[in-house]
Amino acid sequence: MVGMQYKVILPKNYDMGIIRKRVQDNGHKTDGFPGLNFKAYLITEAEKYENLYNSYAPLYLWNNYQGMNKFIFDGFYDNILESFGWQQINIGVPLSINLEKDFNKSRYVVEYAGNIPESKSLIKTPFNSINQYVKNTEKCLGNLLIYNPDKWGYSQFSFYQEKPKIDSVDHLTVYEVLHVSQ
Template sequence: MPLTRISLARGKPPEYLRALSDSLHWALVEAFEVPPDDRFQIIHQHEPGELVFDRIYLGGPRSDDFMLFQVTGGRPRGTATKAAFYRRLVERLAEAPGVRPEDVMVVVSTNQLTRAPALDHLPGLGLKAYLIRERGVEGSPVNQYAPFYLWASTEGMGRFLWGGGGFGGIVDSFGRPPVRHWTGVTCLAGPDRDGAPRHATRHTEPMPVDADPTGLVAEAVADLQRRARQPGIHTIALAVDPRSWELVRFTLWTGPAAAEDAPLYQVLHLSVPHLGEITRAA
């Protein structure tokens, strides 16, 4: 299911926007392998100064009718398919509503990770959830890639981070990011463990200053056991950050997540090589 965001300057009439939408949709159907009933678009009209672009860089000359199409596909498309889609989109837009090819820019991305299976058999890994948030989708204010790991052993975590187990590829590509980590308390299987998680939430709660963590953690474990029986839960885990004395509750949902004060993530892929070793029944 591709989701397309169209960004253009404010001021176009409804019939122009409808022609824009139709041309995009049929170009996707004709050249991007999209079913005719699969139509999901968001049109953003921007005030002066909000849509910033160079008029001649890598093409042009661009006019005030410049527009950006951001297509997020569920699976990767090859270069030939992308090129065919661009050609067909430009042709249709020229017909209706009458957009110049120089004013069309297309960005195609995918929400399916092609390298995700690389960790499906990693020694010492309980699970890795490949999570994203997209600005404007399900209430997210930001774009964010936020992988979450539950480790079956500290040796496995160390091997991954500095023993050549996979983190080096991230360092080579993006530099060495800080890695937040917590001490695991418990991990429980939910009633929908056999389903495919669609969403994840990560709820954090600071412990009261100077409070004995013994009782607080015991209460959090009891609360986790109650929550783990909710329909739609795949896995739920509790951890503690002893540096800031913060409780962290991580939940994977196979359906809509229950309302709670926590960021909501989309699950792109779930690697679970040793999940059975770190979970128990609620």
């Protein structure tokens, strides 16, 4: 499996209705895409949920590299290039995945981004838990922990149907989910 995300940072005055319409019109096109476990169409809006910027930041979990390669190199990613220009695609390896059967009903995602500290052993690597910042963790529809040994960073994603109650914390982003393709 491979995790993939690109974050298109948009101006604070950008009309996010454009992204909402884009996903409404085209989100279904990745439903059933070969090799795709899921794609969550994520956005942030400036000053909403304490976010600092507007963004379009889809999150993918690929079952295999062939599906990801097809998406990137067979013209599908060209829509991003045409609309938003060259984007850095962040790639990571899933360390843990737990998705409930109702996962596709997710409407919010909380991401905690952290760093893996240098150490003599990785056996007991400390990954901070989103649970310490989210008040209603029992309503979680799934968790995904992706790490990148190239950058020694990780992101933990937790999925919710209702907006979670969170404590404000650095390295925490709250996304709205516009569509989930599986």
